[in-house]
Amino acid sequence: MRLYHHPMSANSRRAVMTALHLEVKVEKVLVDLAKREQRTPEFLRLNPNGHVPVLDDGGFVLWESNAIMQYLADQTPGQTVYPQELQARADVNRWLFWSAHHWTPSISILGWENFVKQLIGQGPPDPATVKRGEGLVTELVGILDAHLAGKAWVAQGMLTLADLALAAPLMAIVPAKLPVAGRPNLLAWFDRVQALDAWKKTSL
Numbered sequence: 001m002r003l004y005h006h007p008m009s010a011n012s013r014r015a016v017m018t019a020l021h022l023e024v025k026v027e028k029v030l031v032d033l034a035k036r037e038q039r040t041p042e043f044l045r046l047n048p049n050g051h052v053p054v055l056d057d058g059g060f061v062l063w064e065s066n067a068i069m070q071y072l073a074d075q076t077p078g079q080t081v082y083p084q085e086l087q088a089r090a091d092v093n094r095w096l097f098w099s100a101h102h103w104t105p106s107i108s109i110l111g112w113e114n115f116v117k118q119l120i121g122q123g124p125p126d127p128a129t130v131k132r133g134e135g136l137v138t139e140l141v142g143i144l145d146a147h148l149a150g151k152a153w154v155a156q157g158m159l160t161l162a163d164l165a166l167a168a169p170l171m172a173i174v175p176a177k178l179p180v181a182g183r184p185n186l187l188a189w190f191d192r193v194q195a196l197d198a199w200k201k202t203s204l
Helices: 010-022 041-046 065-074 086-119 127-147 161-172 184-194
Strands: 002-005 027-030 054-057 060-063
Touching: 002 010, 010 065, 010 086, 010 161, 041 054, 054 065, 060 065, 065 086, 065 161, 086 127, 086 161, 127 184, 161 184
Parallel strands: 002 027
Antiparallel strands: 002 054, 054 060
């Protein structure tokens, strides 16, 4: 299997972390986003959206990071990060959808404005956009922090794909200036994720 990725992509990171945690052997293929390799005709044949990650499993090409995570888990006998029982799996799926539709897009606003724009010479942050992003992230951080009260992990009392998916965009917690101060449950959970080998092996 080949996994096309970039280390500064949170979407890539959750897929790579899943492969590492499950000990799935994948050939990692770097896609240089700075050189816009994700927009080349060759890459667009793999993913017409022009985004990483992309998994190629013997000609079966899969994009969307959460789908890749689920696929890798379902291929791994005895894994526990993606439960088989219907309601337990639905619980994990709930957080994967929440991550894809709310959490990651909101964090991406602050990542772009406070970090990426200046990194690639696109000018200073736009105050109005930063304010909107801070509002969205603050609300979502509050939801996740409250959910984690008395819990070590997000779903089912154990490490699951939900934790890997939600933690990945927090790789930009400092440069993106994410409003997480005063959220002890979230920060303690994030510490636990950062202690995982899969996180350490994907750190820049």
